[in-house]
Amino acid sequence: MTIALEDRLVLEYDLVSPASFTALPHLVRLATSSTRARSLAGWILRRAAGHHGCDDLLAGCANAIAEYRALLDRHMQSRPADYLETFIALLAVMEQYHWAAALGDFTDDFYELPCPHCAVDVTVAIGDHGRYAAIRDWHLGDVDRRDLRPATPGELxxxxxxxxxxxxxxxxxxxxxGITYLFGKAECPSCASVFSIADEYGSANLPILM
Incomplete structure (x- = not known):
C-alpha cells in the first residue's frame, strides 16, 4: 500500500473510517522513516474523538498505537522541526483530543470560553501580543484586559x-x-471572578461521545 493510496483512505471527505484504522498499523511501521506516514497516523487519531464506532476501532489498533506513542516520544527528543505537530499527535494518542485540536505555538493563540460565574464570553490570549483575559468587541478589539496568572510548575x-x-x-x-499560562488562571473582566483556564476550556470542548 502506497502513501498516496493511504492519503485517499484517510483524507477523503475529512472522515475517519474503518479503512483509516486498517491503514494505521502500516502507517506506524513506515513512520520511522516517513514524515508523511507519521503525520497521517496522527491525523487519524486526532479525528477519532466522538466518531461512532471509533472505540472499537481504537481497541483493535492498541499495539500499533502503543508503538506509535513510543515513536513520537523518541522523535520529540531529537528536537525536530515538526516538534509541535508531533507533540499534538502525542496528545491525540493520549486521548486529549480537545488539546490536540486547540494547542498552538503560543505566538498568537486565543481561547474563547464562558466565565463559569457570570457566563459572559471571555477571550483568553496567550501570545506575543499579550497574555490576558478580555471581552472581545469586534469594533474596539479586546477591551478591559486582565493579566493572566500563570501556574507555577509545582501547581501543575x-x-x-x-x-x-x-x-x-x-x-x-x-x-x-505558554503551558503555564494555559493551565493558569484568568480574571473575568465582567464579574472579576477568577477561574482555571484549562478547566473551563476543557469542560466546554470535551468531545461528545456518540
Whole structure:
C-alpha cells in the first residue's frame, strides 16, 4: 500500500473510517522513516474523538498505537522541526483530543470560553501580543484586559504537568512557558471572578461521545 493510496483512505471527505484504522498499523511501521506516514497516523487519531464506532476501532489498533506513542516520544527528543505537530499527535494518542485540536505555538493563540460565574464570553490570549483575559468587541478589539496568572510548575498536575515536563525535557522553552499560562488562571473582566483556564476550556470542548 502506497502513501498516496493511504492519503485517499484517510483524507477523503475529512472522515475517519474503518479503512483509516486498517491503514494505521502500516502507517506506524513506515513512520520511522516517513514524515508523511507519521503525520497521517496522527491525523487519524486526532479525528477519532466522538466518531461512532471509533472505540472499537481504537481497541483493535492498541499495539500499533502503543508503538506509535513510543515513536513520537523518541522523535520529540531529537528536537525536530515538526516538534509541535508531533507533540499534538502525542496528545491525540493520549486521548486529549480537545488539546490536540486547540494547542498552538503560543505566538498568537486565543481561547474563547464562558466565565463559569457570570457566563459572559471571555477571550483568553496567550501570545506575543499579550497574555490576558478580555471581552472581545469586534469594533474596539479586546477591551478591559486582565493579566493572566500563570501556574507555577509545582501547581501543575495531570495532563498539564505532563505537557510542561515534556516541553522542558525537550528544551521547548516557549511551549513550556505558554503551558503555564494555559493551565493558569484568568480574571473575568465582567464579574472579576477568577477561574482555571484549562478547566473551563476543557469542560466546554470535551468531545461528545456518540
Amino acid at each position: 498536575s495531570g495532563t498539564g504537568h505532563w505537557m510542561y515536563e515534556t516541553a522542558v525535557r525537550d528544551s521547548q522553552g516557549a511551549l513550556a512557558d
